Amino acid sequence: MSTSDIVIVGAGPAGVRAAQTLVAYGQRPCLIDESLRGGGQIYRRQPANFKRPAKALYGFETSKAQALHAALDGLEGDIDYRPETLVWNAQQYALDTLAHGVAAQVPYKRLIVATGATDRILPVPGWTLPGVYSLGAAQIALKFQGCVIGERVVFAGSGPLLYLVAFQYAKAGAKVLAVLDSAPLIAQTRALPALLRQPATLAKGIYYRSWLTAHGIPVHQGVELYDIVGQQRVAGVHWRKGELTRSLDCDGVAFAHGLRSESQLADLLGCEFNWSPLNRAWLPLRDDRGRSSVADVYLAGDGAGIMGADAAELAGELTALTLLGDSGQHIDKARVGHLQGKLGAIQRFRHGLETAFPFPETWAAKAPDAMTICRCEEVSASDIRQSVAEGHWELNRVKAMCRVGMGRCQGRMCGLAAAEIVAQASGLDIASIGRLRGQAPIKPITFGVEAEQ
Numbered sequence: 001m002s003t004s005d006i007v008i009v010g011a012g013p014a015g016v017r018a019a020q021t022l023v024a025y026g027q028r029p030c031l032i033d034e035s036l037r038g039g040g041q042i043y044r045r046q047p048a049n050f051k052r053p054a055k056a057l058y059g060f061e062t063s064k065a066q067a068l069h070a071a072l073d074g075l076e077g078d079i080d081y082r083p084e085t086l087v088w089n090a091q092q093y094a095l096d097t098l099a100h101g102v103a104a105q106v107p108y109k110r111l112i113v114a115t116g117a118t119d120r121i122l123p124v125p126g127w128t129l130p131g132v133y134s135l136g137a138a139q140i141a142l143k144f145q146g147c148v149i150g151e152r153v154v155f156a157g158s159g160p161l162l163y164l165v166a167f168q169y170a171k172a173g174a175k176v177l178a179v180l181d182s183a184p185l186i187a188q189t190r191a192l193p194a195l196l197r198q199p200a201t202l203a204k205g206i207y208y209r210s211w212l213t214a215h216g217i218p219v220h221q222g223v224e225l226y227d228i229v230g231q232q233r234v235a236g237v238h239w240r241k242g243e244l245t246r247s248l249d250c251d252g253v254a255f256a257h258g259l260r261s262e263s264q265l266a267d268l269l270g271c272e273f274n275w276s277p278l279n280r281a282w283l284p285l286r287d288d289r290g291r292s293s294v295a296d297v298y299l300a301g302d303g304a305g306i307m308g309a310d311a312a313e314l315a316g317e318l319t320a321l322t323l324l325g326d327s328g329q330h331i332d333k334a335r336v337g338h339l340q341g342k343l344g345a346i347q348r349f350r351h352g353l354e355t356a357f358p359f360p361e362t363w364a365a366k367a368p369d370a371m372t373i374c375r376c377e378e379v380s381a382s383d384i385r386q387s388v389a390e391g392h393w394e395l396n397r398v399k400a401m402c403r404v405g406m407g408r409c410q411g412r413m414c415g416l417a418a419a420e421i422v423a424q425a426s427g428l429d430i431a432s433i434g435r436l437r438g439q440a441p442i443k444p445i446t447f448g449v450e451a452e453q
């Protein structure tokens with residue numbers, strides 16, 4: 001049982017700043033996170049006995065990472081912190097958790113969902129081979145475990161993380177063979193005016209790219225990774241630019257096209273969702289103060305729309321202030337206005353990022369029939385197209401017909417790609433085919449768990 005009325009799910013930048021704000025106003029929230037030591041994705045901490053220095057782990061973001069870690073450590077004793085605890089189900093005023101094989105129910109009166117994001121995956125033939133990782137997973141291997149995913153690694157896809165992770169690998173001494181960016185250079189040039197709204201962030205992006213080129217690492221833009229080959233594990237990739245095709249031998253591939261929000265808990269809680277053209281995804285509705293459409297449920301950070309770590313910190317604080325205000329506490333209104341202003345500026349920058357790294361709209365049309373889309377249920381592009389040919393176009397109906405998104409990941413990996421294929425095959429707009437409904441457990445849980453005494 002939790003003794004806290006307020007529960008926060010997620011100890012990333014959003015969740016930690018929310019907890020800190022609540023404590024500053026005399027509350028004792030419960031902070032739950034499935035990871036070992038908090039910090040979220042960007043400021044993920046390595047296990048306590050690992051010794052890579054902070055500068056090597058976080059680069060330009062070292063001081064922000066250290067500040068967030070210090071904030072979390074400083075809350076010890078003031079919050080009910082539950083690391084290594086998965087929230088696998090959410091219902092009105094209660095969460096179902098699993099920690100070290102023990103299942104429990106955590107009641108709440110008010111809830112902040114700050115569950116962050118994962119990679120957006122657009123499969124490529126061969127993507128299920130051992131040695132192929134998402135960009136985020138490749139970064140976790142390095143950041144958390146000090147490991148690289150191969151001795152000769154190719155990075156592909158698009159988005160800011162592409163250049164950052166390639167840079168981090170090369171800087172750590174790994175052999176980076178190439179960076180294959182699906183976004184053409186012209187897109188990034190076009191995005192410059194919007195990106196200049198956050199000159200420091202833009203400068204970091206330019207630095208990573210220039211550093212790679214200066215160190216002899218080929219960066220190809222406007223190219224398409226179209227095949228990953230190998231028998232027991234990845235042995236190479238094929239990519240093309242227009243008519244020109246190229247091959248590279250490698251033993252590791254990391255790929256993704258941006259990020260997707262982890263919105264399943266909001267879904268299980270009954271939050272209303274809206275189509276977001278910017279994120280090309282369905283997102284839980286939140287007002288400009290962090291309130292969801294469900295009473296007493298608040299949303300902060302990337303879990304309700306990708307805006308990055310700085311925005312997540314601001315949103316965490318703003319959402320906590322909103323919650324406190326809604327509970328009748330007197331809050332600093334000037335601070336609320338300040339936070340909203342800063343978030344607005346970041347949102348405009350975010351439009352620039354989407355222009356710089358556009359979604360590859362032709363992906364679905366080119367996806368080969370035989371390619372696996374849902375690896376949990378082994379559903380191919382052709383299986384999905386067959387369901388559409390039989391007259392089904394609503395995504396949950398397609399799932400019922402061919403089992404796409406029905407496996408252990410519950411569509412977290414394949415759902416967006418499946419939706420793209422349904423839209424393309426049916427000729428309908430992506431926004432009109434619906435979204436996969438969340439189902440508990442949202443992540444795999446083990447059999448034979450004990451109930452908390």
Ligand SMILES: Cc1cc2nc3c(=O)[nH]c(=O)nc-3n(C[C@H](O)[C@H](O)[C@H](O)COP(=O)(O)OP(=O)(O)OC[C@H]3O[C@@H](n4cnc5c(N)ncnc54)[C@H](O)[C@@H]3O)c2cc1C
Pocket residue numbers: 009010011012013014015032033034035038039040041042043085086087088114115116117118119135136137139140161164259262265300301302303307308309312442
């Ligand atoms: C793998 C990955 C790596 C990234 N690396 C970088 C980077 O190096 N630089 C950069 O600028 N941006 C990076 N990003 C983007 C950046 O992480 C986010 O913009 C930022 O961390 C958002 O903060 P947040 O607090 O909203 O969410 P997050 O930092 O994602 O934190 C969410 C937390 O919620 C927890 N959680 C989620 N679901 C549950 C659940 N059901 N039960 C319990 N706990 C749960 C997670 O364990 C996580 O700690 C990365 C994103 C990903 C997915």
